[in-house]
Amino acid sequence: MTRRLADAKAVSVLVARLAGQISRHNRGVQDLALVGIKRRGVPIAERLAARLSAGRQPGIPVGAIDITLYRDDLQMVAETPIVRGSEIGFDINGRTLVLVDDVVFTGRTIRAALSELLDFGRPRAIQLAALVDRGHRELPIQPDFVARVIKTRRSDLVDIFLKETDGRDEIVLTKVGQSQKPRAKSQKPK
Template identity: 50%
Template sequence: MKTKSNILDEKSIGRAITRISHEIVEKNKGVDDIVLVGIKTRGIPFAKRIAKKIQQFEGVEIPVLTLDITLYRDDLTEVDDKPVVESTEFHYDITGKIIVLVDDVLYTGRTARAALDALVDKGRPEKIQLAVLIDRGHRELPIRPDFVGKNVPTSREELVNVSFKEIDDKDEVTITELV
């Protein structure tokens, strides 16, 4: 694989997080009953950064939960014959809450659909919103994000790679070509 372009650096990721954080507060007319749910893996540090940013300007700590959607995927057998699912603690009553589902990249919509299935198994939220750092298009399901860091038109022969310091020791978003 060959890196085609660097589309976001550390500063532009920070600006996107600030903007998304403000948009979440504005759209929901405050922070009452908001819960951020990061989709494993890179949705988790992204959700934590949004929560930290909201706390900076609203003075309120927003709960951040972790969601492992592995068993909810409709392509589970395509991923691995015997997938390993790590247990994640999700002991929080989301009934009546405003859930902001957080992920790094929105592509076909299948991950978001699996996350919706997983959330409904955990409770009945008032509403569910979707925040993504990158929307790359190519939807296979009727799913639309509420909050987007950057829209990046891509081809199916390209990969969008999101790196966060917490996992990858750097903050950047790149596009690589499948050669």
């Protein structure tokens, strides 16, 4: 059973909610930078930066990281992983970074992202922002900022579609029965 949890308007509201949480917690945006986890964390980070910058020049820097080679399940994902590369065009040393992902689930993606980020330098602090928190952690990782918490079963699928990567903004929950095997995240339509 598939159910739409958010349409384009609701996704926009969720991004605004996340931006508000980040701004309030950091008392503004001084020395703040955003780093999105590829793929869908990057457009969310860019949208957040646009809202947080709101006419400020220069705007908030945004970077992107590809955690492929930092995953602890790399052998299970693919024989030949597709590496898209990381782009962080600013110095992270001494800066507050907000790591941005679309969905926080087991915590393993975030662990990999933290390992990679620290290879770039030593930020003053790293905060975690996610559009959706669906629970079921396997590691002791919790987001600092969450736009929406969704109660799910471990086997359920939460798909976030964004205009920049998928041509539309939408959040969809698919209830997967006991006899169905959930598909890997990398099998989402591109």
